[in-house]
Amino acid sequence: MHLRMYDMYSSGGSNSSFKKLIFFEEKLVIETYLIGYKLEGEAVLFFVRTDGAISFSGIVDCFCTVENDKVTEILKKNKVDKLDFICWTHPDFDHSKGLKDIIDMYASEKTSIWIPEGIDAKEITCSQEVKKLFEYLKECTTNIVSEYNVYSVSDRKDMMFYNSVCFQKDMNRYPLEIISYAPNSKIIRKQNYMDQFIKNDRSIFFVLALGDVRIFLTGDVEDDTLEKIPSNYFGNHVHIMKIPHHGSDSSVKMLDLGWNECEVACSTVYRKGSNNLPLSNVMEEYDKRTQFLMCTGKSDKNNENENYGIIKIETDILAHTFSTQMEGNAEYWSA
Template sequence: MEQQKNNKKALKVTLLLFLAVGLIVFILPFGAEASWRQIFRFFGLSDFAAAADDAPLSVHVLNVGKADSIFIACGGKYMLVDGGTPDCGEEIAEYLDRRGVKKLDYVFNTHPDTDHIGGLGYIISHYKVEKYFAPNIPKNLIPKGEEYTAVQTALRQTGTSVQNPPCGESLQLGDLKIKVLAPVNTGDSTNNNSIVLKLTFGKSRFLLMGDAEKEEESDLLKSGENLSADVLKIGHHGSSTSTSEPFLHAVQPGFAAISVARDSSELPKKDVLKRLWTAKIPVYRTDVSGTLVFMSDGQRIHVLTEQ
């Protein structure tokens, strides 16, 4: 009985402390992002990705289930590629707050499927977004669901600039070079109209595939573009429709990242994993390791995992 009383008292004290420390966000002058870190340190909690805050470049493959959301930070500039499913928006925002984000320089929606566009309405409504990029897909492929509509509404209400980047367009995020490699041609599905991005920071290269399938991979191979990369974000969550052998041979990545969750689809597929293992490419999966963080100084890449 005495032990139960002590436990209840300890719980009350902890809750009161948490509420008190939470007020720091609104009272102290060092801002919300610093407050997050203060709170984590106060309670002895681990914000594992804090180790990336001082990295010249960090690429965060967020653990958003069988969906995609990739956060990129370089020299105090920030971008987000996709926003997971609709229920992920708030969770992604909390992660961005802990990283000190107040404004997103770029937001890319690789294609308008629910598991890529779902949380972006929330993000656009809660952060200043300088530029928003989306593929110019055929009208018959434009979704009619509420997730897509919510994003269009948020874009209009916030007056956010919207662009359909052509293949070959180049951008800068601090010292990070961003090049749009695809879609090369208009595909017959939303997946095969995915925006594919190549990120270059010094000698470090990242290839972000969205949900591009073999048809779009084939277009990339025919384009003559240099596809080699140190980190390949595997297309379509490890589906058999992507990561063909010729494409993998052209990229020759040092690391493979798969954003996925266990469900009836049984992704990533065994044939994809076999191709990666045969090529001796280390595979990092969000369903196994949680959020994945790739940090680079322009020479070497260091991998940090949540679990």
């Protein structure tokens, strides 16, 4: 299904300098993959293609199971050798499993690796998988032979500052912008002083912008952080929204940030213990502003036949069109 996007933003000819300028003749496309698993776990992959070839690639969080490793499968299928951008939003197991292997296989000295501010400031209670990742990131930072670019995020930060990229067709330029809005350094500092560590308060939330497209990648950011962002801060229109924290009732402040229109809003599921996310009432609120509301799992979990779900959105930046594809348990949500 191909659909028309709103044309809300200007993309043309900035005179700013960029570290990398990529010329193309016809097509500028961004592919977004939202990957979720049956009980828990999520990852987001995105590729920017110029005239069909991948010119920029990124991953946000990671998860895999013994049966399925969809992140690696998609990277291999698309012949990605190295990632340009890696973001670990926060140290929960369901956002971390397999990320150490991804960094080991797909990071290089040119890769930007982003973690939340203060995430490794002290010993915290976390899974062995996360502890191994902490140790590995320290090695990546201090290894003289292959010192990786590990940066931290808090407040409003330009995550492309050290690796700026712009795509150009004729005289028109399309800079790739990635701006963070969380975690909030005040919250982090207060917790550090009080010897607390609330993982979701560390979660990175950033907006990826290319041309007219705005993609909100929200990790598990929750209301205490979101309410620190000025209301009505963002423009009216969002192209893709990853619904925060698996559609829980502690992350609905995202609805108060000024946007009123969204083409595709997606949630992953979280069904460990007594949890059964996303919540129907939260999804109903997003549905009021969304053209297509989607989930990596089915609204009735008893109808699921696979251990995973994938939502793929392919967006043509110049034609202002997009298409959606679903795999596994993914579906259009119905309450």
